[in-house]
Amino acid sequence: MTAVHEDTRTHLPVYDEDAEPATPRSSIGRASASDRFDRYGAMLAALALTWLLCERVLPLAGPAWFAIVFFLTCIAMTVMTTALSGTLTDIKDRVASIVVTAGALVVGVALASTVVFVVSRGWRPLLHPNFFLHDMAGVGPRDSFDRGGILHAIVGSMIELALALLVTLPLGIGTAVFMTEVGGRFAQVVRTVVEAMTALPSIVAGLFIYSVFIVTLHLPPSGLAASLAIGVMMLPIIARAADVVLRVVPSGLREAGLALGSSRWRVVWNVILPTARPGLATAVILGVARGVGETSPVLLTSGASSFMVTNPTGGVMNSLPLYIFTTVRSGEPASITRAFAAATVLLFLVLLLFVIARVLARPKRTRRSRRIRLRPGPESTVSGPGRFLSRRSTEDLA
Amino acid sequence: MTTIPAQIRPDEDVLPRAISRRPTGGDAVFAHIFRAVGASVLVVTGGVGLFLAWQAYPTLHHYGWSFFTTQQWSPESDVLGIAAVVVGTLEVAAVAMFFAFPLALVTALFITEYAPAKARALLVSLVDLMAAVPSIIWGLWGFFLVMPHAAALAHWLQQNLGWLPFFRVDADPNAPVWDASRYVASAFCAGIAVAGMVLPMACAVMRQVFSQAPVGEREAALALGATRWGVITSVVLPFGRGGIIGGAMLGLGRALGETIAVLLIVSPEFVIKPRVLEIGTNTISALIAGRFGDATNIQLSALLAAGFVLFLITLVVNTVAAIIVNRSRSGVGTDA
Numbered sequence: 115m116t117a118v119h120e121d122t123r124t125h126l127p128v129y130d131e132d133a134e135p136a137t138p139r140s141s142i143g144r145a146s147a148s149d150r151f152d153r154y155g156a157m158l159a160a161l162a163l164t165w166l167l168c169e170r171v172l173p174l175a176g177p178a179w180f181a182i183v184f185f186l187t188c189i190a191m192t193v194m195t196t197a198l199s200g201t202l203t204d205i206k207d208r209v210a211s212i213v214v215t216a217g218a219l220v221v222g223v224a225l226a227s228t229v230v231f232v233v234s235r236g237w238r239p240l241l242h243p244n245f246f247l248h249d250m251a252g253v254g255p256r257d258s259f260d261r262g263g264i265l266h267a268i269v270g271s272m273i274e275l276a277l278a279l280l281v282t283l284p285l286g287i288g289t290a291v292f293m294t295e296v297g298g299r300f301a302q303v304v305r306t307v308v309e310a311m312t313a314l315p316s317i318v319a320g321l322f323i324y325s326v327f328i329v330t331l332h333l334p335p336s337g338l339a340a341s342l343a344i345g346v347m348m349l350p351i352i353a354r355a356a357d358v359v360l361r362v363v364p365s366g367l368r369e370a371g372l373a374l375g376s377s378r379w380r381v382v383w384n385v386i387l388p389t390a391r392p393g394l395a396t397a398v399i400l401g402v403a404r405g406v407g408e409t410s411p412v413l414l415t416s417g418a419s420s421f422m423v424t425n426p427t428g429g430v431m432n433s434l435p436l437y438i439f440t441t442v443r444s445g446e447p448a449s450i451t452r453a454f455a456a457a458t459v460l461l462f463l464v465l466l467l468f469v470i471a472r473v474l475a476r477p478k479r480t481r482r483s484r485r486i487r488l489r490p491g492p493e494s495t496v497s498g499p500g501r502f503l504s505r506r507s508t509e510d511l512a
Numbered sequence: 513m514t515t516i517p518a519q520i521r522p523d524e525d526v527l528p529r530a531i532s533r534r535p536t537g538g539d540a541v542f543a544h545i546f547r548a549v550g551a552s553v554l555v556v557t558g559g560v561g562l563f564l565a566w567q568a569y570p571t572l573h574h575y576g577w578s579f580f581t582t583q584q585w586s587p588e589s590d591v592l593g594i595a596a597v598v599v600g601t602l603e604v605a606a607v608a609m610f611f612a613f614p615l616a617l618v619t620a621l622f623i624t625e626y627a628p629a630k631a632r633a634l635l636v637s638l639v640d641l642m643a644a645v646p647s648i649i650w651g652l653w654g655f656f657l658v659m660p661h662a663a664a665l666a667h668w669l670q671q672n673l674g675w676l677p678f679f680r681v682d683a684d685p686n687a688p689v690w691d692a693s694r695y696v697a698s699a700f701c702a703g704i705a706v707a708g709m710v711l712p713m714a715c716a717v718m719r720q721v722f723s724q725a726p727v728g729e730r731e732a733a734l735a736l737g738a739t740r741w742g743v744i745t746s747v748v749l750p751f752g753r754g755g756i757i758g759g760a761m762l763g764l765g766r767a768l769g770e771t772i773a774v775l776l777i778v779s780p781e782f783v784i785k786p787r788v789l790e791i792g793t794n795t796i797s798a799l800i801a802g803r804f805g806d807a808t809n810i811q812l813s814a815l816l817a818a819g820f821v822l823f824l825i826t827l828v829v830n831t832v833a834a835i836i837v838n839r840s841r842s843g844v845g846t847d848a
Binding site for chain 1: 535537538539541542543546547549550551552553554556557558560561563564567614615616617618619621622623625626627637638639640641642644645646647648649650651652653655656657661708711715739740741742744765768769770771772776797800801804809812813815816819820822823826827829830831834
């Protein structure tokens with residue numbers, strides 16, 4: 115492309131004293147006017163061409179075809195406009211940025227369509243307060259939405275989760291403390307097994323509890339069995355996540371605590387756990403979000419009641435995902451709408467848990483701690499342990 | 513007042529204090545309590561694995577090796593095998609990865625390389641939120657929203673690419689009114705729903721690895737005149753190769769074990785068939801969820817053995833993924 119110099123010897127550059135001073139680009143990061151023209155002009159041209167192709171030339175009706183043709187013409191147009199002024203490298207860069215942006219857009223549309231679709235199909239029963247306050251006892255599948263509700267499923271989900279957490283939380287975090295703080299060869303064995311068991315499909319966890327509790331021990335399907343199934347599924351997940359969180363606690367803190375003469379339990383309780391608290395909370399809440407949405411373990415173990423059950427050992431119990439699954443399978447349009455309403459509730463429950471996890475994971479007031487660092491004063495002694503974890507590391511833990 | 517310490521008499525034999533790493537007193541109690549906790553978790557989790565493995569024995573005893581080669585699952589005539597469901601599981605996972613892998617990769621690239629810095633945290637949260645959407649909701653999405661469109665796409669693929677063996681469907685592609693019921697409830701439709709679930713997991717791992725790509729190398733590439741895409745191909749992708757493969761395999765592990773979305777979408781059928789667009793397939797997990805209720809003891813142990821096979825597959829996939837992620841350059845210690 116460039117002319118090959120015949121003279122390959124090194125030579126001093128010659129400055130042209132009379133040349134006009136080079137105008138510096140106003141901003142280095144921003145696209146220049148011609149770049150912008152290339153990009154948006156190509157898009158505009160592609161849009162027009164797409165309309166022409168889809169609506170007038172080719173038999174490709176529908177928004178899906180429009181999007182696909184637009185994507186392809188966009189690439190073609192960008193290649194053409196860039197080729198006018200740029201090199202192959204520029205063309206590659208432009209095309210790559212279109213492809214990457216389009217891919218991300220598709221993912222965004224998928225997520226948005228999930229939320230919008232579920233809410234749009236299920237908002238109607240949500241307007242009736244009885245949907246949150248009644249159970250489905252004696253309510254037929256064709257009854258109107260001012261009868262019956264999903265209180266039994268919400269309460270069932272809560273009870274099952276609480277029971278599962280009661281077992282998995284101390285065991286999971288305790289195991290993580292054991293793996294990171296006590297250590298040794300045995301801890302390596304535990305870590306290997308726990309990591310292996312995170313691969314356990316949730317349906318197999320449910321089948322395990324089903325065959326042990328219900329088939330072998332002849333216990334009835336109950337909320338307890340369901341919470342055990344959820345627990346078996348969640349325990350490795352929480353233990354592993356907590357292990358990851360505890361491992362990134364800087365060992366300097368641990369050593370400082372020990373050097374000051376505190377016992378190892380004191381170091382764990384007063385240094386390690388408070389430091390890792392946001393990350394631990396995130397790990398647990400994300401585990402809970404996973405547990406509350408899993409249908410397969412409860413499908414096998416809890417049975418599905420249509421009425422309120424608060425005793426976890428007292429026979430069949432319902433839960434939100436199971437309610438959604440069984441109701442949607444009935445095929446009745448009104449029931450399907452109810453299922454979508456329950457799915458909306460579940461979705462917002464997960465969203466709520468997720469937001470809580472984010473808020474907890476956020477390091478405590480980074481702005482204030484920066485001020486403390488700049489102006490050391492009496493305040494600096496009361497700064498929370500959360501600031502030992504940088505924002506980056508707590509984000510990564512989540 | 514400063515005093516001079518009394519002279520230590522050198523003639524007395526001073527032995528160095530014996531140093532022991534063995535915890536004493538409260539530390540010993542602490543270590544023992546937590547060792548007990550760890551042991552109990554080991555017993556619980558390891559117990560599940562051992563129980564599943566142990567269930568394979570009566571199954572093999574009863575059905576023999578034909579358990580792995582038989583396609584049908586007919587409890588009434590007591591002929592069971594997992595050949596068809598294993599293939600179905602792999603097909604659904606393959607379809608899911610076909611959609612999820614490229615999308616996860618470009619989404620991760622978009623978040624780390626293209627998105628404005630202010631929007632980055634929000635996008636990361638959105639992807640994580642997507643990972644937290646329950647599988648039943650992906651199932652509803654796949655069944656009610658995507659399936660009609662997926663069927664239309666399947667019909668189009670059959671019309672235009674029908675000569676490929678896996679795009680073949682047992683229906684006339686050029687019928688005046690195409691028979692939509694032949695194209696729904698297929699491995700293809702289930703795979704799309706599973707892809708929605710798998711994608712954010714794979715994307716999260718890839719994004720994390722990409723964001724750790726060394727700034728110095730990025731800037732060096734930029735200083736040498738690389739475009740954004742040049743930085744990606746010369747720095748980010750080579751650095752993140754481990755994360756890309758590992759993240760994809762973690763997603764694959766999840767896709768293999770997915771139950772509810774598949775159970776909701778596919779219509780169960782027990783034949784090995786490469787025609788992913790056609791109605792009817794089954795996966796191990798959907799098989800378990802569909803057949804546990806009417807199983808006799810021996811059939812239950814056959815289901816558990818099938819679950820064990822599934823567990824082994826996901827275990828291998830996850831372990832390989834973990835090894836690849838850990839071996840990549842991205843595992844930088846935090847104490848550095």
